[in-house]
Amino acid sequence: MEITASPAELLQLALALLASGAVSGLLAGLFGIGGGAVVVPIMYEALAYVGVDESVRMHIAVGTSLAIIIPTSLRSFLAHKRRGTVDMALFRSFAIPVPVGVVVASVVAAVISGAALRGIFAAIALVVALKLIFAREHWRLGADIPGNPSRAIVGSLIGFFSTLMGIGGGIITNAYMTLYGRPIHQAVSTSAGVGVLISIPGAIGYMWAGWGNPLLPPLSLGFVNLVGVLVVIPTSILMAPVGVRLAHALSRRQLEIAFGLFLLVVAARFSLSLT
Template identity: 45%
Template sequence: MDLLTQYGPLLVALALAGAAAGLAAGLFGIGGGAIIVPVLYFLFDAMGYSETAMHVAVSTSLATIILTSARSVMAHNRHGAVDWSIIRSWAPWIVLGALIGMALTGFLSKRALLGIFGSLAFLLSAQLFFGRPTWRIAEEMPKGALRAGLGTGIGALSALMGIGGGTFGVSLMTLYGRPIHKAVATAAGWGVAIGLPSAIVAVIIGWGEEGLPPFSLGHVNLAAFALISLFTVTMAPVGASLAHKLDAARLRRLFAILLALVAARMLWKAIGL
């Protein structure tokens, strides 16, 4: 009973975070990490693991994205919305970027990671709020050196933030002429290319580090990974199904406001206020 009293609120918070992240990943294609990272950071920070909280939050979020992404892309594929040629051709560069980004986290302080997450989250919230699927740069996805550079950049930034490829991928694909539903469905598949290599590197660089939360394997917290994954893989298909039935524009704007508030709080913590 004492254990339930002590850890009950934590378990409920992780379950709610997982459910919300799964819905967001399936419905918006923005990646559940935008929800999971702040929740895990504030939870571990409140538990007294301040110095490692952000590293563990980012790494654990990336680990959960593996299952969420796989589940979400399969659900979208049943609607015939996934462009597998884009996933295959971009995956090598995204993997390379994810490896670079996660390796960099080993050299960054918690304040640096908080600052990176908060700054990029503000930009993403602005894009979600003001962006329009009708905006176009070109009608075909980039190839050659441009694809390599953009793919590597998406992988690196996603790993540094602890988010899936959908967050940047949906914006990129719509700018290059892909319909919003196909962009959401296809970008969901980039999460595996980001999450799997990042999680492996996170275990390695955090191995043996002191001050980690209980049940951590390197920088990946296994307890949080298991509980959040359970709820994200359950809710991601629900979000994917809703994405094909609803006009999500208003929900996207509401989520953008929430993300901006979270970003402000993360930056507040980064500057030590």
Template identity: 45%
Template sequence: MAHMHDPLWIAALAAVMAITGLVSGTLAGLLGVGGGIVIVPVLFNVFPLLDIPAEIQMKLAVATSLATIIPTSIQSARKHHARGAMDVPLLKSMIPSLIVGVLIGTVIAVWVKGTVLTAIFAVIALLVAINMAVTGVDSRLRESFPTGPLRQVLGAFIGGISAMMGIGGGTVGVPLMNLFGTPIRSAVATASAFGIVIAIPATIGFIWAGWGNPLLPPLSLGYVNLIGFALIVPSSMIATPWGVHLAHTIPPLMLKRAFAVFLGITAIRMIWSLVG
């Protein structure tokens, strides 16, 4: 892969990563979603333009996204906890099952082909998009979050799916908690801490699994590209306030529908790429 060591190619990769951070940060602030649900699709679409081998495109996107979630989740969780919005008892009770789910999801993700990861991302993204398109701002199935085994099953599901998709706990966790009676602000705050629990072990797993892979671009630690990590994190933090500012000028339901459209289009493009 000699072309990936060309200085111009590395500069192009760096530019793509910085732009990805700006896009994900803006949409995260605007739509209230974790950056991973934006980062993975953007990288999935631009990696082919950089001639990154198809075999590693999705794993590289997922792993790099997971690495960026670690610092952003820590920052977000600290802010939410300081405001008292986080449901700490619920978080503590779900940590063991989240970790179990992450470990299972990471093992699956590193052993299956990239096309399987793409299919998983596309299907879950499409389901989330449909849910956001047809439900209200605060729709719910019941008034309280389940306890006992069902709570642990939900935690393992959130952890496993998030690890395989390269996302924090928000994309899957917030809709589930909201449906089961957790107020939306508390769900968002609690899910911000899910991101820490999910991203750290999953990132370690992807680093181990990709170690020494000759197809990887330069400055990669396993499947985590360090150029992406170094540029996406600061650029997304710079851009998030831009999205927050825009969010205060647009009705919440319109924001929810806009994100549903974005996610639906992303999922359909991924499915089309697999079928095609």
């Protein structure tokens, strides 16, 4: 594939990806998300900038995001775990259902269109954003998170939709846990662990889904582009602990509103891309 961007444009692209890495790492620690909600739209625009075909652009953005999420999720999860705020019982109960959902989503990713991926991203982000911004204390699905089979089904759905969105599952896991009365800080911490369960099999799945596609840009393993991974990961790793410290310094309501506003911006961006 011919790269049409000039050296100056490629430098701007690299700087944009470095900035996205810093923001994604910060968000990984702050909201318990892998940062994919930031990386995916920026990566999508970056790939368009250098002339990657539209039919694979979103797939590469999502697959690369999942690969980038691996180290940031791991570091964020371990930092929260050291503080003792991770619900390890819930995390262990998700250990099988979440990866199962990831595998199914990887198969779907091999045939779904880029527009459909963007639509899924926007719809879920909007619903969760509205829930967080307009949340009331009496909004509850129950007094505590139910056991199986309900928990296993939810875990599979978290893995499935998060993999199609290219995120670490924090968006959905946060909403799920808080609707069952769990403290937002515990939800954030546990979501970081769910990101580990999603990102590793998810990245492998997108490699498989895109393997051999003739429209891939250089240095791609299936739908995972190594340039994007190598540029974004270092800054995201450095910023994740900063986000963790901020998360534990904010109140529950401050964290909810900030997360909700962030998701509204993301939903609007992807909705506009469908027009």
